[in-house]
Amino acid sequence: MKRILFFASLVLLMASVAMTVPTASFNWRSATHDFGRIMQGKPVTAEFTFTNTGEMPLVINNAKGSCGCTGVDYPKAAILPGQAGKIKATFNAATLGSFNKTVMVESNAEGGSQTLSFKGEVVKEVVSE
Template sequence: MKKVFSLFVVLFAITTVAFAQKGVVKFAKESHDFGKIEQGKPVTFTFEFTNTGTDPVVISNAQPSCGCTTPDWTKSAVLPGQKGYVKATYNAAAMGQFNKTVTVTSNGERPQIFLELRGEVVAPKEAQSAAAAPTPAPAIKKKVAKTTR
């Protein structure tokens, strides 16, 4: 009787694991480096994903780490084999290095996925070229002595 019960438990566990796969969100990449971007000009990157699981995936939220990042995402269910997106726009107001995240919440196998945006905000091009160009030295006029003979 114990052997039959043990066999039943093993078969139940195998069957449950085989049919338990949910939707699987597989992003092409989970981080993006903008490099150097100009201050005051927002930049956007679209993270694309594929549902590689067996059930539809629904993204319920995409929460940025701060107010300087605005997310948008596929609002409808993404069927198995189909593609979806999470688009993140960074404001680029503050100068310097940045590293921001967008937390994606879904009904997928991984309920939370962290997408990363990084880069460096630099001065606008006009300010960069003005700062890079050296200021010319004032012209010095030489007095030429006239000699009479």
């Protein structure tokens, strides 16, 4: 009986320690961006700003666009707790029409992958309203 109580206590202790493991965490200012109407042939860039609200450094392993029409720039160095960073997604705007694109961010943050999105409409000429 003592042996069972000992192992049960050990399991509970290990479970409570496992729940207090520090993590990194994204806090996005906004995970979406709407360009509205943009001119064909003029690349545009969305900046997604974040803060690491976790307790350990945030490391972005990779960030890639959903198609070849989107270039992504992201911090290669670790973002310390409380520090900010940004991911830039540049859309080439070559094809006319509406678009909805995403950027997949792979990191050590709580929850694993994060998805950012942007949209708009490519037109021949931007008309002032």
